[in-house]
Amino acid sequence: MRALTKTLVGVTAAVGIATGSLATAGTAMADTSPAPRPAVAAVAAYNNLGLTKNQATGVQCFLNTSPTVNLDEDGYLGPKSWEAMQEFLNRSWGRNLVVDGIVGPATIKGLQYFLKHGNWGYTGKIDGIAGEGTRAAFARFGQATAKQFC
Incomplete structure (x- = not known):
């Protein structure tokens, strides 16, 4: 009985496919190719560490x-x-x-060293964490360099 059922299902599927009238197909017939992905525009990542656009421009001018x-x-x-x-x-x-x-802890430590020893008002630890003090001193540097170099 099982063999007859398999044969009938196979014949019915073949006839349906051949005539284009098969409404549904089993998962074996499903298209398994990945769906096309939409195009994604490349977005440039940036990290201003809280600087305004003008202050960041000052850093770039410097x-x-x-x-x-x-x-x-x-x-x-x-x-x-x-x-x-x-x-x-x-x-x-x-x-x-x-x-x-990459703006990781080592870069932040280097920046903190510069902001502290370059007299930009950073008084915190050189710990690689861009906290409030680091950001404030970096903003002072950016503001001054915007006026001087841009």
């Missing part, structure tokens, strides 16, 4: 004073801006940062 740096002064501190900042901290402040454009 970094552009280096002959090896050519940043768009757009007010968004993206990976290229942070790479330039890491290079500056290494070259001018004796830091030994990986130049990768």
Whole structure:
């Protein structure tokens, strides 16, 4: 009986497929190819650490004073801006940062060192956490450099 049922189902499916009148197909007939993904526009990630667009532009103007740096002064501190900042901290402040454009704890420590010893009013610990004091000192730096270099 099972063999007869399988045969009848198989024949019915074959006839239905051949004539195009099969309304439903089993999961074995389902299309398993992945659905096309919609196009996604690339979004540039940036991290201004609380700086206004004007202050971040000031940082970029300052970094552009280096002959090896050519940043768009757009007010968004993206990976290229942070790479330039890491290079500056290494070259001018004796830091030994990986130049990768990532704003991680090591980069924050380098920035804090600069903000403290460069007299930008940072008085906190060099702990790699971009807290209120780090952000305030970085904002002072950005505001001053916007006036001086832009």
